[in-house]
Amino acid sequence: MTEPEAAALVAVPLPAGSLGRVPVGALTDRHGARVTFPLVSGLTIVPVLLLAPAKHSYAEMPAVSCLLGGGLGGFVPPLVLGAVHRGKGSYALGFMLLADLALAGGAYALVRMRTAGAATAGKA
Numbered sequence: 001m002t003e004p005e006a007a008a009l010v011a012v013p014l015p016a017g018s019l020g021r022v023p024v025g026a027l028t029d030r031h032g033a034r035v036t037f038p039l040v041s042g043l044t045i046v047p048v049l050l051l052a053p054a055k056h057s058y059a060e061m062p063a064v065s066c067l068l069g070g071g072l073g074g075f076v077p078p079l080v081l082g083a084v085h086r087g088k089g090s091y092a093l094g095f096m097l098l099a100d101l102a103l104a105g106g107a108y109a110l111v112r113m114r115t116a117g118a119a120t121a122g123k124a
Helices: 003-011 013-031 033-054 060-073 076-088 092-123
Strands: none
Touching: 003 013, 003 060, 003 092, 013 033, 013 060, 013 076, 033 060, 033 076, 076 092
């Protein structure tokens, strides 16, 4: 897998998560978090199980990543922000927590991609 392919694969869940917030948020407003969270979590199991068979196909992997990002990104950030707002009365700490989580995930992915690139460069 080339670097642009890996970057595209990592970036696919982000817009899917952003777009997934709209329908999941509407479902949560209508039915409540106690109903929606288990439903979305249960539906997220499907793309997780599809990751193993899709790992050898670059065409299938972005589709599975898109489904995974839509399920997780559509529910987790609003849930975190709502919980922090109820506890602290402000969204600031929730945004800081999500930003730190995104930064840590990005740093981890960058290190993994660089070490994988160094390992494959040594074989060439």
